[in-house]
Amino acid sequence: MGSLDVQIDSIADDSRKVKPGGLFVAIRGNRVDGHAYAEQAVARGAAALLVEKACKVDVPQLIVPSTRRVAPIAAQWVLGDPADDMVLIAVTGTNGKTTTATLIEQVLLAMGHATGLIGTIAQRCGGVALRDSGMTTPEAVELANVLREMRDLGTKYVVMEASSHAMELARVAGLAYRVAAFTNLTQDHLDFHQTMDAYARAKGKLFSRLGNRFTPLADGGLPVAVLNVDDAQASVYAAETVQQIVTYGIDHPADVRGRDVVIRADGTQFVIDSFAGSAEVHLATPGRFSAYNALCATASCLALGIPLQAIAKTLSSLPGVSGRFEPVRAGQPFAILVDYSHTPDSLQNALDTIREFCTGRVITVVGCGGDRDRTKRPIMARVAAQRSDFFVLTSDNPRTEDPEKILDDMEAGIRDVASERYARITLREEGIRAALSVAQPGDVVLIAGKGHETYQILGTTYHDFDDRQVAKRIVEEQVQ
Numbered sequence: 001m002g003s004l005d006v007q008i009d010s011i012a013d014d015s016r017k018v019k020p021g022g023l024f025v026a027i028r029g030n031r032v033d034g035h036a037y038a039e040q041a042v043a044r045g046a047a048a049l050l051v052e053k054a055c056k057v058d059v060p061q062l063i064v065p066s067t068r069r070v071a072p073i074a075a076q077w078v079l080g081d082p083a084d085d086m087v088l089i090a091v092t093g094t095n096g097k098t099t100t101a102t103l104i105e106q107v108l109l110a111m112g113h114a115t116g117l118i119g120t121i122a123q124r125c126g127g128v129a130l131r132d133s134g135m136t137t138p139e140a141v142e143l144a145n146v147l148r149e150m151r152d153l154g155t156k157y158v159v160m161e162a163s164s165h166a167m168e169l170a171r172v173a174g175l176a177y178r179v180a181a182f183t184n185l186t187q188d189h190l191d192f193h194q195t196m197d198a199y200a201r202a203k204g205k206l207f208s209r210l211g212n213r214f215t216p217l218a219d220g221g222l223p224v225a226v227l228n229v230d231d232a233q234a235s236v237y238a239a240e241t242v243q244q245i246v247t248y249g250i251d252h253p254a255d256v257r258g259r260d261v262v263i264r265a266d267g268t269q270f271v272i273d274s275f276a277g278s279a280e281v282h283l284a285t286p287g288r289f290s291a292y293n294a295l296c297a298t299a300s301c302l303a304l305g306i307p308l309q310a311i312a313k314t315l316s317s318l319p320g321v322s323g324r325f326e327p328v329r330a331g332q333p334f335a336i337l338v339d340y341s342h343t344p345d346s347l348q349n350a351l352d353t354i355r356e357f358c359t360g361r362v363i364t365v366v367g368c369g370g371d372r373d374r375t376k377r378p379i380m381a382r383v384a385a386q387r388s389d390f391f392v393l394t395s396d397n398p399r400t401e402d403p404e405k406i407l408d409d410m411e412a413g414i415r416d417v418a419s420e421r422y423a424r425i426t427l428r429e430e431g432i433r434a435a436l437s438v439a440q441p442g443d444v445v446l447i448a449g450k451g452h453e454t455y456q457i458l459g460t461t462y463h464d465f466d467d468r469q470v471a472k473r474i475v476e477e478q479v480q
C-alpha cells in the first residue's frame with residue numbers, strides 16, 4: 001500500500017480529472033461506484049486514495065466510512081483552505097437563487113470588491129465568465145477547486161447558489177458562510193427528496209449549521225441569516241439558527257421591507273424601508289417576485305455593511321439576468337418572453353406577472369424536464385391552463401425519458417380543459433412555432449422552462465437549442 005508520507009497538492013473525485021501526485025476520492029454514485037475507477041486514477045498519477053473500502057492499487061489509501069462526507073473537508077485542506085480567505089455568501093430557495101445571487105454579485109462588484117459567482121448559469125470572477133456551469137452547486141471537490149481558483153485570482157467575496165441537492169449530498173459541508181439567504185420554498189425536486197418535508201429540511205441545513213465552525217470570517221464579521229418573512233418556511237429556519245437574522249418581505253413587517261410595488265411591462269418599481277434608511281429602486285425585470293429577489297439581495301448586502309443608497313443605485317442600473325423574463329425582439333407586433341420558470345410556483349408567478357401588463361392574450365409554451373420530479377408535471381400544465389388564453393404543451397429537456405410519456409403526465413392535469421384551448425406538440429421548435437403563429441398585436445408569448453439554456457437534452461446528448469434564437473428565427477421566417 002506504500003507509505004502515507006506523501007505530499008498531496010491536488011484533489012479530484014473524477015478519475016478523468018486526476019493530476020499526477022493528486023488525491024483521488026472514490027464516491028459511490030447513483031450510476032457508478034467511484035471505487036471502480038481507482039486503477040484509472042492511479043494510472044493517471046494519483047498518489048493516494050480516499051476510499052470507503054481498500055482498492056487493489058499500490059498507493060496509500062485512507063479508508064473512511066463516507067467519502068462523500070469527508071470529501072468537502074479533505075478538499076479544503078488539500079487545497080489550502082481557500083474558502084477561509086474569502087467572504088462566502090450562499091443563496092438557497094426553490095426559485096430566485098440565480099437572480100438574487102447575481103444581484104448581490106453586481107452590488108459587490110459595483111462597490112469595487114473582487115467578487116466571484118458560482119451558480120446555474122456560470123462561474124464568474126470579476127464579472128467575467130470562467131466557464132459555463134454544469135450544475136447549480138458543483139460537487140464538493142469541484143467546488144473546492146473553483147474556490148481555490150478564485151482565491152488565486154485575488155477574489156475576496158464569493159456569492160454562490162446552494163441547491164437542495166448540494167445540501168443533501170454534502171457538497172457545501174463545512175463552509176463557513178458570512179451570509180446565508182433564503183428566497184422561498186415551493187414544490188420541486190421531489191424525485192430526489194421524496195417529500196416536501198425532506199426538501200425543506202435539506203435547505204434548512206444552511207441555517208441550522210450556520211456559524212458552527214469556529215473559523216473567524218474573512219471580513220471579521222459574524223454570520224447572518226437573511227430570511228423572507230412572507231414565506232411560511234422562514235419561521236422554521238429562524239428557529240433553527242442561533243445566528244443573527246435579518247428579515248425581508250412586503251406583506252409582513254420586516255427589517256428590510258418593500259412597499260408601493262408598481263409592475264410594468266419593462267420593470268418593477270418599489271420603495272425599500274430598512275434599519276439603514278429608505279430608498280427607491282427601479283428594476284429592469286417585471287414582477288412582484290423580482291422585488292422579493294431585490295429585497296433579499298438588499299438585506300444580504302446590508303448585512304455585509306454596504307450602504308442602502310449604494311445598493312439601490314446599483315440594483316436600479318442593472319439589466320435583467322440571462323433567460324429570466326428576457327424579451328425577444330425581432331420586430332414582431334407582440335411580446336415574446338423567454339423565462340426559466342420550470343416549477344409550478346415560478347410558472348404561476350411568471351404568468352400572473354404577465355397578466356398585470358398584457359393588453360391582449362397570454363400564450364404559453366411549457367414543458368417539463370425528463371428524469372426530474374414527475375409530480376410537478378400535471379400541476380404545471382394546470383397552472384398554464386388556468387392562466388393562459390392559449391397554451392402549447394411541448395418538450396423541455398426529455399433526457400432519457402420518452403417525451404410522449406412526459407406530455408401524458410402533463411395532460412393528466414388538464415383533463416377538463418377544452419382541446420381547442422391548447423396544442424400538444426412534442427418537438428419544442430414546432431411548439432414555439434405554433435404559439436408564435438397564433439399571436440396577435442398586444443399578446444404576450446411566454447416560452448417557459450429553459451431560459452438561458454443553449455441546448456436541449458435528448459437521451460444523454462446535448463443538441464444546440466436556444467429558445468431566444470429559435471423564437472427570433474421563426475419570427476423572421478414568418479415575416480418573409
Ligand SMILES: CC(=O)N[C@H]1[C@@H](OP(=O)(O)OP(=O)(O)OC[C@H]2O[C@@H](n3ccc(=O)[nH]c3=O)[C@H](O)[C@@H]2O)O[C@H](CO)[C@@H](O)[C@@H]1O[C@H](C)C(=O)N[C@@H](C)C(=O)N[C@H](CCC(=O)O)C(=O)O
Pocket residue numbers: 013014015016026027028029030031032033034037120134135136137138139163164165166169
Ligand atoms: C443526483 C446528482 O446530483 N447526481 C450527481 C452525481 O451523480 P451520480 O451520483 O450518479 O455519480 P456517478 O455518475 O454515479 O459517479 C460516481 C462517482 O464516480 C466518478 N467517476 C465516474 C466516471 C468515471 O469515469 N470516473 C469517475 O471517477 C464520478 O466523478 C463520481 O464521483 O455526481 C455526478 C458527478 O459529480 C454529478 O454530475 C451528478 O449530477 C447530475 C449531472 C445532475 O443532474 N444533478 C442535478 C440533479 C443536480 O445536482 N441539480 C442541482 C439542483 C439544480 C437546481 O434546481 O438549482 C444542482 O445543484 O445542480
Ligand SMILES: Nc1ncnc2c1ncn2[C@@H]1O[C@H](COP(=O)(O)OP(=O)(O)OP(=O)(O)O)[C@@H](O)[C@H]1O
Pocket residue numbers: 093094095096097098099100120136161183184289290292293323324325339340341342345346347349350451
Ligand atoms: N423570488 C421568486 N419567486 C418565485 N419565482 C421566481 C422568483 N425569482 C425568479 N422566479 C422565477 O423562477 C425562474 C428561475 O429563477 P432563478 O433562475 O433566479 O431561480 P433559481 O432558484 O436559481 O432556479 P434553479 O433552481 O433552476 O437554479 C425565473 O425565470 C422566474 O420565472
Ligand SMILES: N[C@H](CCC[C@H](N)C(=O)O)C(=O)O
Pocket residue numbers: 136342368369370372396397449450453
Ligand atoms: N436545475 C434544474 C433545472 C431544470 C431546468 C429545466 N429546463 C429542466 O431541464 O427540467 C434541474 O436540474 O432540475
Ligand SMILES: [Mg+2]
Pocket residue numbers: 097098099119120121136161
Ligand atoms: Mg439557479
